[in-house]
Amino acid sequence: MELTIRNLSKTYANGVRALNGVSLTIPNGMFGLLGPNGAGKSSLDHFASLKGIRDGHERKLAVEALLHQTNLWAARKKNLGGYSGGMRQRFGIAVALLGSPQLIIVDEPTAGLDPTERNRFLDLLSEIGENVVVILSTHIVEDVTELCSNMAIIAGGEVVATGQPAE
Structure with missing residues (x-):
């Protein structure tokens, strides 16, 4: 592209x-x-749904893959508010990557x-x-x-x- x-x-x-x-x-x-x-997995799941990934199984697979790719798998059950700055940045990238x-x-x-x-x-x-x-x-x-x-x-x-x- x-x-x-x-x-x-x-x-x-x-x-x-x-x-x-x-x-x-x-x-x-x-x-x-x-x-x-001049996050948590549920938040990512919510964004996946908002981005049109409706099928629950497909959404679960996409979320799990992104959590691994962004090195957030170990923190998947942690509240997003407890994420460090770097973790929040990586979570933002995971959200951006939903929907390819x-x-x-x-x-x-x-x-x-x-x-x-x-x-x-x-x-x-x-x-x-x-x-x-x-x-x-x-x-x-x-x-x-x-x-x-x-x-x-x-x-x-x-x-x-x-x-x-x-x-």
């Missing part, structure tokens, strides 16, 4: 123009978007994570990026250079550079 964005603009109610005619072509895999700063999407957008996904959780989460995103388009929106340059094969830099609501992080 490839995502094409043409002339995307966004102006907030207070008049701030966040995006001004942004156009990008984003290939399958991890794509970095750099710019300045072709596009996932994550905004500042490693903010507030300790180094171990950060690495675990980045590994998970990299694994997911092998099959779908993942847009990583962040101000952390290292996250983009470590994970993304392509990127864009946005400043003042406009794309000021595109290419590979090594460039």
Whole structure:
């Protein structure tokens, strides 16, 4: 899959123009978007139902697979409120993966994570990026250079550079 964005603009109610005619072509895999700063099993099951996975057996299999993939299986009976920041991030990814999407957008996904959780989460995103388009929106340059094969830099609501992080 490839995502094409043409002339995307966004102006907030207070008049701030966040995006001004942004156009990008984003290939399958991890794509970095750099710019300045400006659960439990039952919860996952509920989201699966909301995303249209109605069959109970199919839903159970999907939830179990995602709990394993996001390394949350051991915490499956724990209340979501007791999850650490990293666990909440991984739970969010599990919810996003329900229904096999072709596009996932994550905004500042490693903010507030300790180094171990950060690495675990980045590994998970990299694994997911092998099959779908993942847009990583962040101000952390290292996250983009470590994970993304392509990127864009946005400043003042406009794309000021595109290419590979090594460039």
